[in-house]
Each structure stands twice: as structure tokens, then as C-alpha cells.
Amino acid sequence: MNNMTQFNALGFTAAELEKLIFHSVEKAVQYQFSKHAPTKTEFLSVKAAAAYLQLSVSTVYAKTAASELPHMKRGNKLYFEKDQLDAWLREGRQQTRQDAMEQAANYTYKRKGGRNV
Incomplete structure (x- = not known):
């Protein structure tokens, strides 16, 4: 065929x-x-970043001065990348009780001479 x-x-x-x-x-x-395709990056001003983070403008300035908040500076202006602010917010996640229990169990199991609880 x-x-x-x-x-x-x-x-x-x-x-x-x-x-x-x-x-x-x-x-x-x-x-x-x-x-x-490159993703479009969204930049925020100090006022916009403060509104987005629900912080005062003075708190945003204080956190940038202490290098706690990711930012860029061009001339006398501060700029914030929205994706980096989202990542910064996620870094502040608090562990749940279950997360802490799992971390403790893993530590004791992996520790030399440790036992599985």
C-alpha cells in the first residue's frame, strides 16, 4: 500500500x-x-508602593533606608518592582504549628543518632 x-x-x-x-x-x-516572551515588569512609585503594601510613605522610606525593602534608585527617585514586593511579602510568612512540628520531626530524624518520633 x-x-x-x-x-x-x-x-x-x-x-x-x-x-x-x-x-x-x-x-x-x-x-x-x-x-x-519577556514579561512586562510593573514599577511603582513610593506612594504607589505604600498604597500597595498598605504602609505609610514614611514607613516605606524607613524600610528602604534600612535595606529591608527591595527597591531601585535613579537620581533622587525610588522605584519598586511589584513582583519583588510580592516576593518580599511572601518571605514574611509565619510557620503554622503543623509546619513547626514537621520541621522538628525532620531535624530529630536527620540528626546523628536521632530517632524517628
Whole structure:
């Protein structure tokens, strides 16, 4: 059985199969480009960052002076990247009681001579 007979057995004409392959390749290329496309970074001013973090402007200035808050400075202006502020907020996550119990159990288990509780 030759190749054309096999395509006809599937119910596709050569033109339909060519169109299907073209669209599949086009979708794959678009997917690859969308994966590697640079994301748009959102920068905030001091006032916008203070509003976003629900802090006063003076607190934001104090935290940047103490290098507690990620920021950028160009000239006399401070800028904050929204993604970095989100990461900074996540770093302040407090452990739950369950997290602390699991961490303690792992520590005693891994400790030399320790036992599994």
C-alpha cells in the first residue's frame, strides 16, 4: 500500500493533511514564543508602593533606608518592582504549628543518632 492510499484510508486529502500540519507547526511556534516572551515588569512609585503594601510613605522610606525593602534608585527617585514586593511579602510568612512540628520531626530524624518520633 503506497502513502497516498494510506492518507485516503484516513479520510484526509493531501491538501487537508498539509493544512493540518501547517496549523500544528504554527501553534507549536506560537507556544514557544509565548513561553520565552519577556514579561512586562510593573514599577511603582513610593506612594504607589505604600498604597500597595498598605504602609505609610514614611514607613516605606524607613524600610528602604534600612535595606529591608527591595527597591531601585535613579537620581533622587525610588522605584519598586511589584513582583519583588510580592516576593518580599511572601518571605514574611509565619510557620503554622503543623509546619513547626514537621520541621522538628525532620531535624530529630536527620540528626546523628536521632530517632524517628
